Amino acid sequence: MSENPYSRSRPLLSLVRQPLNLVGAVVAIGWIFFAPDYRVFTVTTGLIIGVLALGVMVMVGWAREINLAAAGVYATSLYLGSWVYRPGPNGWGHPLVIAIVVSVVIGILMMLAVALFSVRLSGVYVMVFTLGVQILVERIVFTQYRLTGGDQGLVTPSPKIFGYEVSSHDDRAFYLFVLSVVALVLMFLQRLRLSPYGRAIMLVGADQQAAVAVGVRPLKTKALAFAVCGALGGLAGILAATLYGSTPGTVNYTATTSLLWLSIAILGGFDSMAGVLLVAVAFQYIPLQLEKLHVNYQLLAGISLLAGVLCGSRGLGGRLQDLYRRLRFGPAAQRRSRRPSSFTAAAEVLARSDGLTELREIGPSDDVRQLALETLESWFPPRRTEPVALATEDIHLSFGGVRALRGASIEVPTGSFTGLIGPNGAGKTTLFDVVSGLTRPDRGTVRIFGSDVTRDQPWDRAALGMTRTFQTTRIVKELSVADNLLAGAGLRIRGSLAQFAVGMPAPWRQVREAEEAAWAIACLLDIERYWDERVGELEFSARRRTELGRALLSGPQILLLDEPTSGLDPASSGALIGLVRRLQADLGLTVLLVEHYVKAVLDGCDLVYVLAEGQILAHGEPGTIAADAQVQERYLGAGRGEATTGWRERLADPAGAGNRG
Amino acid sequence: MLGIDPNPDLFGPAFVIGLANAGIFSVLAIALVLTYRISRTIGFVHYGIAVVGAYGYYHFTVEYTMPGWVALVVVLGIGAGVGAAYGLVMMNGRIAFLPPLTLSTVSIAAMLIIGAVATENFPVAPDVAISSSPFGDDSFRVWSFNVTAHRFACLLISVILVVFVSLYLNRTRAGVNVRAISDDVEAARWSGIRLYRIGVGSYAAAGAMAALAGALLAPLAGTDLSAILLVFFRALTVAVVGAFSSPALALFGAVVLSTVDSFATTSALGDINPATRESMIFAAMVLTAVAVAVFRNRNSPRTALAMRS
Numbered sequence: 001m002s003e004n005p006y007s008r009s010r011p012l013l014s015l016v017r018q019p020l021n022l023v024g025a026v027v028a029i030g031w032i033f034f035a036p037d038y039r040v041f042t043v044t045t046g047l048i049i050g051v052l053a054l055g056v057m058v059m060v061g062w063a064r065e066i067n068l069a070a071a072g073v074y075a076t077s078l079y080l081g082s083w084v085y086r087p088g089p090n091g092w093g094h095p096l097v098i099a100i101v102v103s104v105v106i107g108i109l110m111m112l113a114v115a116l117f118s119v120r121l122s123g124v125y126v127m128v129f130t131l132g133v134q135i136l137v138e139r140i141v142f143t144q145y146r147l148t149g150g151d152q153g154l155v156t157p158s159p160k161i162f163g164y165e166v167s168s169h170d171d172r173a174f175y176l177f178v179l180s181v182v183a184l185v186l187m188f189l190q191r192l193r194l195s196p197y198g199r200a201i202m203l204v205g206a207d208q209q210a211a212v213a214v215g216v217r218p219l220k221t222k223a224l225a226f227a228v229c230g231a232l233g234g235l236a237g238i239l240a241a242t243l244y245g246s247t248p249g250t251v252n253y254t255a256t257t258s259l260l261w262l263s264i265a266i267l268g269g270f271d272s273m274a275g276v277l278l279v280a281v282a283f284q285y286i287p288l289q290l291e292k293l294h295v296n297y298q299l300l301a302g303i304s305l306l307a308g309v310l311c312g313s314r315g316l317g318g319r320l321q322d323l324y325r326r327l328r329f330g331p332a333a334q335r336r337s338r339r340p341s342s343f344t345a346a347a348e349v350l351a352r353s354d355g356l357t358e359l360r361e362i363g364p365s366d367d368v369r370q371l372a373l374e375t376l377e378s379w380f381p382p383r384r385t386e387p388v389a390l391a392t393e394d395i396h397l398s399f400g401g402v403r404a405l406r407g408a409s410i411e412v413p414t415g416s417f418t419g420l421i422g423p424n425g426a427g428k429t430t431l432f433d434v435v436s437g438l439t440r441p442d443r444g445t446v447r448i449f450g451s452d453v454t455r456d457q458p459w460d461r462a463a464l465g466m467t468r469t470f471q472t473t474r475i476v477k478e479l480s481v482a483d484n485l486l487a488g489a490g491l492r493i494r495g496s497l498a499q500f501a502v503g504m505p506a507p508w509r510q511v512r513e514a515e516e517a518a519w520a521i522a523c524l525l526d527i528e529r530y531w532d533e534r535v536g537e538l539e540f541s542a543r544r545r546t547e548l549g550r551a552l553l554s555g556p557q558i559l560l561l562d563e564p565t566s567g568l569d570p571a572s573s574g575a576l577i578g579l580v581r582r583l584q585a586d587l588g589l590t591v592l593l594v595e596h597y598v599k600a601v602l603d604g605c606d607l608v609y610v611l612a613e614g615q616i617l618a619h620g621e622p623g624t625i626a627a628d629a630q631v632q633e634r635y636l637g638a639g640r641g642e643a644t645t646g647w648r649e650r651l652a653d654p655a656g657a658g659n660r661g
Numbered sequence: 662m663l664g665i666d667p668n669p670d671l672f673g674p675a676f677v678i679g680l681a682n683a684g685i686f687s688v689l690a691i692a693l694v695l696t697y698r699i700s701r702t703i704g705f706v707h708y709g710i711a712v713v714g715a716y717g718y719y720h721f722t723v724e725y726t727m728p729g730w731v732a733l734v735v736v737l738g739i740g741a742g743v744g745a746a747y748g749l750v751m752m753n754g755r756i757a758f759l760p761p762l763t764l765s766t767v768s769i770a771a772m773l774i775i776g777a778v779a780t781e782n783f784p785v786a787p788d789v790a791i792s793s794s795p796f797g798d799d800s801f802r803v804w805s806f807n808v809t810a811h812r813f814a815c816l817l818i819s820v821i822l823v824v825f826v827s828l829y830l831n832r833t834r835a836g837v838n839v840r841a842i843s844d845d846v847e848a849a850r851w852s853g854i855r856l857y858r859i860g861v862g863s864y865a866a867a868g869a870m871a872a873l874a875g876a877l878l879a880p881l882a883g884t885d886l887s888a889i890l891l892v893f894f895r896a897l898t899v900a901v902v903g904a905f906s907s908p909a910l911a912l913f914g915a916v917v918l919s920t921v922d923s924f925a926t927t928s929a930l931g932d933i934n935p936a937t938r939e940s941m942i943f944a945a946m947v948l949t950a951v952a953v954a955v956f957r958n959r960n961s962p963r964t965a966l967a968m969r970s
Contacts, residue, residue, distance in 0.1 A: 066766065124762075124905070136940065254887070255890055263770075299781075306770040
């Protein structure tokens, strides 16, 4: 197994390694010595808005929830924070640090209040609720003239850092102060993004069911995204209060402003923090340069939003990143061709000349496999030894008048490769949903290693060691293979958000171990050459294997595979089932497989269940199932004689055709 | 603490005022429902079109001294045209297949652009410019309160729209096609549904309703953008009551919300300050939305994640 050349588990180091980031940092500091004061002030304002927009990016880009209250949160923090900081009759005169903490906490509380009611509803309701919060702020906070200062505004003193006063009249000093805050924010967000918390936010945003299958708690995770958004909005608010020297008029923070700032985050894209900052600065700078043209901010926001949508979810920043990669490393196809696969070529000979397929074991070369398994040995938890890994007893479930499951009971022995087959509509996927916790049964019990988990949530079941894949591939197409795989590692990494944020060594060591395990799994699944490629650009089979890899990275004891070969050609299907069979043996997994590719199930499984009309029709070893007359009649074919008669013979025998007609 | 001190003598007039005001934002709410039914998105664009309606109506009646009803017809035409143009964009192959949240973002973008173009092209002075009603200045005395012909007409129009839109969505083939498009645009196209005809037609109708709402608002609140935004938010709130799918429930929500609002503003419940009033209305909206979602969840398969909209 080759060493992973793209490791990113040292977040700050990975930032410094990028030459463009270093150039950007030098330019960000150096240009102010050659620029007039008003430009420095404008860019400082843009950077402060950029801090807020980065928060909106976490909520909109990562968690995929639209926030229409950014200006309201920002303004509330601005007015209340400056009240805390301002001495005299119109304030409390506390140190700046206290004011910053208060502003951040206000932002967090406001967004958590929205999250409390809206994250369970999600989507359009979050939009309506956040718009409601914005209007509430306008009606309640903006009418408190003692707090806002009305048209005159209230003076806010310049910040003091370690006893040194950064005067708001000294534009360069203030710029450097804001720049250092922006650097801290970028550091925090970079660590958040590469931590299990950030990856969980992105996975929940993209696909909630896929997230819960690998143990992510969706509501807590979304609330975290809301809180980060509020915190950065609050921080930006107090920075603005100290920058302006007096509180700005409330007219600057209406719903339209919220939409303008939303457009910055969308145009910047979720994948590029520098992109968001640049767009924020441009939104301040360009209208100033085009003052004579009387640029309408509302029009600018609208056009930017449209441009952002047309750029896709990765925004302008993502587009520029793509361009940079293309210029530096060449087109995607060239990049891939330079990275040879560690796989053997066995998959190519699976399709036989008679049109049938032959199930053959394929996989990486022996030395690669050995090294990968050694890496994974420490990643996977110790194997459970109970005789039965998974059991369902008398499961009943109806959807209105449709009885999808009618007393389905199965028992999956630990370490076995068990198949579940049945005609379309038999209830296989419904049973999978019940087992994995996505659907609650009307009656019956689900047990994992003997424990009753019927009432447990999907993420609790994942924590017990059960994960699943889905019939339609559920991956985050905009993210790389590495990011998709690592999104599954959250259950195996311990550490609080604060520990990750301050860069404590212990949790980041675990992230590095996760990255090594992900690389090993990528090698076993033949997707390591796509490691840093976006999944949306890969062929279907590689996407399937990426989803499987994500499930494996959660270190499961029990793996539920819902039609993993769906959409694959026969050769690829056979190859994938063979690969899964080998992984199951190597990693000591218990696998429950739903599959329509009956030959693969009968050839590869230790035990087979046949489900028909919501009930178990038969179960046993594959040979017994294949010979079962009832199974043959209900699922495998109308009768052995007819099933073995070719269609040409049947057409050539009009009497026979007439009989069937 | 909330300043609630009920005055039963004012309950009757407060109810009449509430009922009369309901017509204003229920027209906009019905437009939102129609848009949601075809695209599963919130039609933020209707705020922009309502601004066009309010500014346009004011401009035509005051600047060009057109008769009110002529201005209303012109504004309706402009609203339908803008709605149709928006529908053409939304039914376009590159846009139609985007996820609902992205489509809502497109709607916000359209709202900003249309609003900006309207305020640039229909300049008004002073900021809050009240124009005359297309339905005259007559009024009727109901329960010791004068109900203007304008308010009465608004309510009547909204009832007529509820009936028409409900019939269109539930009793016509076109209504079935609208639902098919909202479920799956691509499947609808392959089923032979004429996307452009149905889609653009529905958006044009919704656009005309939004412009009508703006024009009806102009004689009451003038061209104050924050007032139009507030009415739009009220319309969103009542659309939430109907889970964005029922025009009749939206009208019901409008009546309830408007009545609560008028009870608070007419001192029928005592001197409630505006902040408390807004908080109460917002809380009512949140609770209603949660209740509607829970109710819908109970009527669907019991999935752990079923509360996604």
